[in-house]
Amino acid sequence: MNYISFRNAAGSDTWGISVDGTVHDLGPSGLNLAASLKAAIEEGIFGKVSDAQLREAPTLAEAEVEFLPAVTDPLKILCIGVNYRTHQEETGKGLDMKAPTVFTRFADSQIGHLQPAQKSASTTQFDYEGELAVVISRPAHRLNVDEAMDHVAGYGIYNDFSCRDWQLEGAQWIPGKNFPGTGAFGPYLVPLADIEDFQSMTLETRVNGEVRQHAVMSDLYFTVPELIAYITGFTRLNPGDVIITGTPGGVGLFMEPPALLSDGDQVEVEISGLGILRNTVKDVA
Incomplete structure (x- = not known):
C-alpha cells in the first residue's frame, strides 16, 4: 500500500493511504488512527491498516491534496x-x-x-x-x-x-x-x-x-x-x-x-x- 503524508484542502496536515488515485484519510482529519504517519509507525499501525478501515475512512482525490514529505518529522x-x-x-x-x-x-x-x-x-x-x-x-x-x-x-x-x-x-x-x-x-x-x-x-x-x-x-x-x-x-x-x-x-x-x-x-x-x-x-x- 502507498502510505502518504499530505495537507488537505482545509489546510490540515494528515496522512493516509492512496489507492488508484483516491486517498483514504486515516489521520486527524479523517479516521484519526494516529496523529501522523510517524506516529502510526511508532504505534505499530503502519502496514497493518485493514480493508475495513479503508472503507470507513473519508476519501479525496489524490490530485486535490498537497503532498508533504513522506515522514514529515523524523528525529534523524x-x-x-x-x-x-x-x-x-x-x-x-x-x-x-x-x-x-x-x-x-x-x-x-x-x-x-x-x-x-x-x-x-x-x-x-x-x-x-x-x-x-x-x-x-x-x-x-x-x-x-x-x-x-x-x-x-x-x-x-x-x-x-x-x-x-x-x-x-x-x-x-x-x-x-x-x-x-x-x-x-x-x-x-x-x-x-x-x-x-x-x-x-x-x-x-x-x-x-x-x-x-x-x-x-x-x-x-x-x-x-x-x-x-x-x-x-x-x-x-x-x-x-x-x-x-x-x-x-x-x-x-x-x-x-x-x-x-x-x-x-x-x-x-x-x-x-x-x-x-x-x-x-x-x-x-
Whole structure:
C-alpha cells in the first residue's frame, strides 16, 4: 500500500493511504488512527491498516491534496555518500571503502512530491541525487546485520538536491545538503512487506525527460542491513528515522560538460514499486 503524508484542502496536515488515485484519510482529519504517519509507525499501525478501515475512512482525490514529505518529522535523517560503484568511479572517491560515508540532513529542509526544489541565489551548482530512503520501524541500537531488517518499516524515494559549491568547498558536506527546500521525500512510503524482490528494483533519475541515472538496488556498495548495523553502532535510531542510501553515477556535476540544474528544470526519480517523485526547480532569493 502507498502510505502518504499530505495537507488537505482545509489546510490540515494528515496522512493516509492512496489507492488508484483516491486517498483514504486515516489521520486527524479523517479516521484519526494516529496523529501522523510517524506516529502510526511508532504505534505499530503502519502496514497493518485493514480493508475495513479503508472503507470507513473519508476519501479525496489524490490530485486535490498537497503532498508533504513522506515522514514529515523524523528525529534523524542520515545520508550515505558514494554508495554505488558508478558514483565512486565518477567522483574518484570511496573505492574499497571500509565503512560508509555518513552525513546528516535536517528535517526542516525537506519538501514533498510536486513541491518546488528551491535553488538558492547563493549557489551556482545545484544538482540532483536520486536515492532510496529507508524508514526505521522501532528503536534500534547496536544491531547486527542479521537483525537489521526487523527494524525497517518501509521504503520511499528521495532526491537529495545538493548545492555542490557549498558541499565541496570544505571538509564537511553538511552545508551543501541542508538548504531549505532541497530534501524531496515521497510521494509514498511503502511497507517492507509489499516489496517482493528488493535486489532487482531499479532507480532512474530523469531531468526534463532525459535519463541521467539508472541503477538496480543490487548495485549498492553497502547493503541496507550493513548500513543499519553500522549506523546503530554509533547512534540510536527511532521509529520514523530515515536513512538515505546513496546515489548512483550520473549526477550533473560530473557530466561532460557539467549538466547542473536551472530554474524550471523538472526532475523525476522513479524506483520500481515506489512510484515517481517529481519536483521542479525554482530560483529563490
